[in-house]
Each structure stands twice: as structure tokens, then as C-alpha cells.
Amino acid sequence: MATEYGQGYGHGHGHPAGSGHPAPDGERRHLLPAALRAPIEARSCREFGYVLLSLPIAVVLFSWTVTMVALGAGLLVTFLGIPVLAGALASCRGFGALERTRARALLRLEVADPEPLRMRKPGVFAWMGAVLKSGTSWRHLLYALLQFPWAVFSFVVAVNFWVYGWALLTYPLWFWLFPMYGGQGGLQLYGDEHHSVYLDNPFEITVTALVGLLFTLATPWIVRALTTVDGLLVRGLLGPSRLSARVVELESDRGVVVDTAAADLRRIERDLHDGAQARLVSLAMDLGLAKEKLQEDPQAAARMVDDAHGEVKTALQELRDLARGIHPAVLTDRGLDAALSSVASRCTVPVRVEVDLPARPAPAIEGIAYFTVSELLQNISKHSRARTASVDVWRSEDRLLIQVMDDGAGGADASRGSGLAGLAGRLDAVDGVLVVDSPAGGPTRVIAELPWRA
Known part of the structure; x- marks a missing residue:
């Protein structure tokens, strides 16, 4: 089981500097720092789009889930409540699949699908029982309830920061609209019957644009923080549970252990067959010949026995090495x-x-x-x-x-x-x-x- 440790020594796996090959995408150098290019990055657009889509999806999901669960709970006094609840949980699982796909596409979030329903026998009643007993189904239901208030909060925060940031940043460009077409002296901050305050001089306009710049630069990071919470909700409630993931990991590890043990057994068998076993067979044949020559040629028989003695020492050393490879006595x-x-x-x-x-x-x-x-x-x-x-x-x-x-x-x-x-x-x-x-x-x-x- 020797490792290919030296292959590639001195042979870099990438392109060396100055070789003329372009750097990989992850290593390209940007002209602007991350803080300045964030508002125009594709990632920021994807995350903002995720927040915008979350609100209508959350409204539909929350309304449907609350309606179906309330209806099913009310009908539990009859048999009809069970299939209604099962249908509500199944629909939540369907919405969960949609949300995982959306998170993969817009947030680049890799979330494994949860474990499927386990039914001992086919049939509608077995399916309803599996849906109701599945912890995954109830975690999807919890996601439908928790995601709605969070989606409302995220939508309000993200949209307000985005709108106000770009509006203030671009105010110098459309300031001329107010006095020319609106009959106003600029952007009004305050006004009553006696007083009115407008942003209408160069200093105030500049300060307004700078504040808008700060808002615009901060918006992608605020949206990223909001979508981080979304990612935690998707990963924690719509992905596989820790227990199921651990079961899958243990099953995989068990396969590795079995394969490793089988490979070790094959190695031991090969070493015995090609080494000590072959040497012992040869030794038995040599001793048989020496026994036959013992009466006719004692000196030749003695030489053959002496050679066999050396073979015995070699075989013993091979067996010791093999035993050391299995489990050395000094370790025990x-x-x-x-x-x-x-x-x-x-x-x-x-x-x-x-x-x-x-x-x-x-x-x-x-x-x-x-x-x-x-x-x-x-x-x-x-x-x-x-x-x-x-x-x-x-x-x-x-x-x-x-x-x-x-x-x-x-x-x-x-x-x-x-x-x-x-x-x-x-x-x-x-x-x-x-x-x-x-x-x-x-x-x-x-x-x-x-x-x-x-």
C-alpha cells in the first residue's frame, strides 16, 4: 500500500509564474478591492434576487401551510384530518425541494437532499404513516413557518438599503429634474406652512451623494449577511438531519473498513502463498531428498540438511515479518x-x-x-x-x-x-x-x- 509520494516531485501541478498560462479563475487579480466591486458583482445580484424572490414564495408557502395544518387539525376528530395533514407535510417537502434548488442556483449553496420516506409496504396508508412519522417532514413544516417573518424582514431591509442607496448616490444626476419639471428647489427634507428645507446647494448635494455611496457599498454586505441566515435555515431544516448524515457516514465507513480488511487478507494470503508457503514446500522436498540419500551418500544428505536449515531460518524470518505486518508483538x-x-x-x-x-x-x-x-x-x-x-x-x-x-x-x-x-x-x-x-x-x-x- 505504498503511496505515490514522489510522483510529481519537481513537477508542479499548476502553471508556474511566467509560463504564459492564464491564472485560474479563483486566482485572478481584480483592479478594484472587494468593498468597491461588491455592488456590481454577479454574486451580489444573485443574492439580492434571492431576497426579492423569498417574499412572494414565503407568502404562498406560509399561507398554504397554515391553512392546511389548521384544516387538518380541525378535522382530526374525523378520519379526514390525517390525509389532510399528510398532504400538508408532503406539500412542504415539495416546497423544500424548490427552496433547495433556488439556494443552489442563487446562493451557490450545496445542500444534500434529505433522506427519502421509508415505507415498509406500499400503499396509501403506509405512505401517510411514513409522511407523518418522518422528522424531515416536520422540519420542512417548521421552515415554512419560520421563513415567512424572516423573508419579510430581509425584503424590507434589503430593498430599503438598495433603493435609498442608489437614489442618494445618483441624486446629483437627476437634481435638475426638481427645479425644471417639478417646480421644486431640490429634494425636500422638511416642510410645513412656514418653513421648508431642500437639498439644493453643491455642498448638500455632495454630502447626499457620499451618504448614498456608503449605503450602496454597504448594501451587498448587508444582503450577504441576510442570505447567510437563509442558508442556515435551508441547510438546517431542508437538508439531511445530523442523525441521517451520521448514518450515511457510518455506512460509508463500514464499507471502507470491510474493503480494507479484505485487501489486508488478500495481501496476507499472497505473502503466505508466494513467500513462506512456497519456501516450506521447497524445504519439505529438500528434506525428502536428503532422507533418500541418507543411506547412499551421507555427506550429500548432510549438505542438503544444512541448506534446509538455512531455508528454515529464512522462512521463520519471513513469518516474523508477516506477523509484524499484521500486528507487531513490540506494540502489544x-x-x-x-x-x-x-x-x-x-x-x-x-x-x-x-x-x-x-x-x-x-x-x-x-x-x-x-x-x-x-x-x-x-x-x-x-x-x-x-x-x-x-x-x-x-x-x-x-x-x-x-x-x-x-x-x-x-x-x-x-x-x-x-x-x-x-x-x-x-x-x-x-x-x-x-x-x-x-x-x-x-x-x-x-x-x-x-x-x-x-
Whole structure:
């Protein structure tokens, strides 16, 4: 399971500076800072459009939901209330699908669809029971009730800031309309029977435009803050629940564990078949020949027995290596410190090992930590071209942290389907995390984080 650690060393994955290739979209430099270009950005227009659409959609959704729920609750004294409530919840789920699509299109918000209805058997009654018992349906209903007042508030705030901002900012352009076509001396701020105040001199007009500029520049960020709350509502109430997401994650992790165990079994079987088993078969044949020659040629038989003795030592060493690959005895007897020091002594690069643990974690976590360091050191030996390396292991609250560093050529990438990706999947199966920091030219730092389970 060796990682393709050295592929790409010295071969950057992007275009170097000065190569003539354009920079990616996310790296283009803008002439204006973010605060000045925000009012004319496409993102700001999408978010403002989302706020404008939220009000009519919220009115329809709220009115429909309240009407149907009230009708269903009133009819619960008869059987008719159950299908009415089920229909109300189903319609809320349909509106939820529309809202998720709108959030993806305008807010670029990636929200997974919630878990589907689970019916033990087909039929209308089974469907109604599944809708009424589904927590997802009731979360969609809650969204319909909560989104209406928030949509009203967002609409009023966003529209007022947008309208007043642009109106004040462009006031110098249409100021001439007031005295020429409106018969007024400018924009009236106050007026009664005796007094009237107009914005009609250059200083006041300039101040008005500056205030409008501030409003215009602030509006996109205010709208962005409003749509952030919308995103939280959509993600929290219309997406999958934490429990269902956790179930999906555990099912995926279980598949990774099963695949990893099957791959390990195949590796062990292959090593036994190609290594120790083949050597033992050859040894049995040699001993059989030596037995036949024992009476005819004792000296030849003795030489064959001596060769067989050497084969036995080699087979025993292969079996010890295989057992160490499954679970080393030093790890069970003396813990991570001694086991990692043993692994580091077999690395082709000088390795400093420092283990600072107040106690031993669970055997399963300890084994995963051992094999993580073992594979990373194997990668350093094969691919990194490093001169020195280090291994640090410590505990932070309820997590076991491992850091492996080397001063090699860098360029390791866990996203290319290499052994690092497989190692990350193995850690993820136990709620662990693998972080790889390996710029071209080095150094490389890999941090593994595992749960501490004593």
C-alpha cells in the first residue's frame, strides 16, 4: 500500500509564474478591492434576487401551510384530518425541494437532499404513516413557518438599503429634474406652512451623494449577511438531519473498513502463498531428498540438511515479518514509543521519534497509529529523497495527534488516488483526519488525528 509520494516531485501541478498560462479563475487579480466591486458583482445580484424572490414564495408557502395544518387539525376528530395533514407535510417537502434548488442556483449553496420516506409496504396508508412519522417532514413544516417573518424582514431591509442607496448616490444626476419639471428647489427634507428645507446647494448635494455611496457599498454586505441566515435555515431544516448524515457516514465507513480488511487478507494470503508457503514446500522436498540419500551418500544428505536449515531460518524470518505486518508483538508488549522506534530504525532516513502520551490508547487506535507512521516512513524511504525525518505523537484533549515531517522534495498529493488517499480513508473510518502539507520543493508535513479511546 505504498503511496505515490514522489510522483510529481519537481513537477508542479499548476502553471508556474511566467509560463504564459492564464491564472485560474479563483486566482485572478481584480483592479478594484472587494468593498468597491461588491455592488456590481454577479454574486451580489444573485443574492439580492434571492431576497426579492423569498417574499412572494414565503407568502404562498406560509399561507398554504397554515391553512392546511389548521384544516387538518380541525378535522382530526374525523378520519379526514390525517390525509389532510399528510398532504400538508408532503406539500412542504415539495416546497423544500424548490427552496433547495433556488439556494443552489442563487446562493451557490450545496445542500444534500434529505433522506427519502421509508415505507415498509406500499400503499396509501403506509405512505401517510411514513409522511407523518418522518422528522424531515416536520422540519420542512417548521421552515415554512419560520421563513415567512424572516423573508419579510430581509425584503424590507434589503430593498430599503438598495433603493435609498442608489437614489442618494445618483441624486446629483437627476437634481435638475426638481427645479425644471417639478417646480421644486431640490429634494425636500422638511416642510410645513412656514418653513421648508431642500437639498439644493453643491455642498448638500455632495454630502447626499457620499451618504448614498456608503449605503450602496454597504448594501451587498448587508444582503450577504441576510442570505447567510437563509442558508442556515435551508441547510438546517431542508437538508439531511445530523442523525441521517451520521448514518450515511457510518455506512460509508463500514464499507471502507470491510474493503480494507479484505485487501489486508488478500495481501496476507499472497505473502503466505508466494513467500513462506512456497519456501516450506521447497524445504519439505529438500528434506525428502536428503532422507533418500541418507543411506547412499551421507555427506550429500548432510549438505542438503544444512541448506534446509538455512531455508528454515529464512522462512521463520519471513513469518516474523508477516506477523509484524499484521500486528507487531513490540506494540502489544511495550506500546507506541518502542514500536515506532523499531519502525524508525528500519527507515533509510535518520528519524527522530518523540512520543509524549500519558497513557496508552485503545488497542485498535494504537494499531492504526502504528500502521499510519509505518506507511508514512515507508513513503519517505522510497520517494521523498529526504535527509532527515521526524515523528511526533502526543495527546490533545480527546484526540491522538501524529505528525510526520521530512525535508525531502515535497509534492505529495492525497487527492490523486494514491496510497495517501487510502490512508486517509482508513483514518476516516474511525473518525480520524489526515492533513497533508507538501509544497513542491518541500518540506512535507503530514498530520494524522485519531480519536482517543482508552
